[in-house]
Amino acid sequence: MRNLLNFIIRNSHWLVAILLIAFSFYLVFSYNSYQRSVFLSSANRVVGWCYTATSNVSSFFHLKGDNRRLMERAAQLEQEIHLLKAELDHLTATDSSKVEAFVMDTMEQKRFEFIPAEVVNLSFAGPSNFITLNKGALHGVKPDMGVISRQGVAGVVATVSNNFSMVIPVINPKFRLSAKLKNSDNYGSISWDGREVQQAQLGELPKHEVFQPGDTVITSFSRIFPKRLIIGYVSDMGESKDDNFNTFNIRLATDFYSLRDVLIIRDSFYEEQKMLEEEGR
C-alpha cells in the first residue's frame, strides 16, 4: 500500500500530464468543428463496421430458417408454374384442335406470346375508364394488342409510351368485341352500357338465341384475342335497342376491382392478317 502510494506520488506529474492532455483533446474535439467532424465520422465508421460484423454473424445463424423459407417458396412457385402452364396450354391448344385443325400445334403456340404486366393505374369512376400498365413500347407492346387477366378478357391496348401503355377495358363505352356463347355458333358483340362495373352486354344476337343463366361467353373471331377466351357469364336478359336482336347482360369474368397482374397478348400474325384484309377491301 505504501509502495503504491509512493509510486503514485512519484509519478503524479504523469497523472497531471495525462489529465491535461486529455483536457486539451477534449477542447480540441468540442470546440473545433473540423476535428469534431473527423472524430465523429471515424467513430461512426467504427460503429458501422461493428454493426456489419454482428449482422454477418447473426445472418449465419438465420441461414437455416431462411433456407427453409426459400424451399417453401420454391415449391409454391413450382406449383404455380404448373398451374399456369396448364392454363396456357388450355388457352392456346384447344382452339387449334377445333378451328385450325390443319395448323400444327407448335405453330399455334408460337403465334401468341404473352407479356406480363402490372396495373399501375386504373379508373372506373366515370364512363371513359382506362387502365395503365407498366409495360410499353420498349417491352414490345403496340396498340391494338389484347390484354387478359387471370380470369378472362380485360381490354385492348389503345396507346403506348416507352414504358407504359394505356388500355381501354371492357368497361368502356368505346370497347367492342365479337363474342358468342360457348355452346352456340351465333356471334354477337360485347359492349358496355356504362352502368355497372362488373356487368357488360352481349348484343346483336339473333332473336332465336336462348341462354341458360351462367352460360359462358367466349371470344369468337377477333383480330386481337385468341379464340375461346372467356369474357364472362350470362346473367339475364337485357334491354335491346331494337326488336330484331337479343341482348344479354353478362357478368364479366375479370374482376376489375382487384385487377393487378395482366398479360398482354402479342399476335405474331396480326400485321399479316391486317394487311391482307385491308388489301382485299
Place this chain on the structure above:
Amino acid sequence: MKISYLYEGLLFVLLVLLQVLLLSRIALFGIVTPVVYIYFLIKLPIGRTPFYVIISGFLLGIVIDIFFNTPGMNAAATTIVAAFRGPIMNLFFERVEHDEFVPSIYNEAGAFIRFTVFIVSLHLTLLFFIESFTLFNLVNTLLRVVTSVVVSVALILAMDSLTYKKKSGDQA
C-alpha cells in the same frame, strides 16, 4: 532564484507576443510557419519539477490557443512535450551540474542544438497532426512539419545567440 522565475515569466509573455503578433502571420510559400514559443520549455532550468514544467507548458499552449481561437490544439502539443521534457533532457545532457542550469548554445552547443531540434520536431509534428487530424494529405502535412521545423530551429538558435550576454550575466 526569484529573479529566474521573473525572467521565465517575461520570456513567456515575450514569446507569446512574438508568436501571436509576428510569426504566426508568416506563411512562407503557404506552408512554412515558424513556431518558436516552445523555446520557453527549452530554456526552463533543468531543476524545475515535472509539475512546474507540465503546468507551465499547458498554460503556454492554452494562452496561444486563446489567441488563435483553436482551443486545445497547441495546449495538447505543448503539454505532451512538457511531459516528456525531463526524459528527453536526460537523453542529451548527461552531466547535470546544478538545478539552475539553463541549456544554451554557449554552454553546450552540440547538445543544445540536438535537444532543440528534437523538441521542436516533436512539438510541430504533434501540432500539425492535431491540426490536420487526418492522414489524407500526409505528404503535405509532413512537408509542413519538416520545413517549419527547419525555420523554427534556425530562429530559436538565432534568438538564443542574441540573448547570450544577458543570460550569461544573470548566471555569472
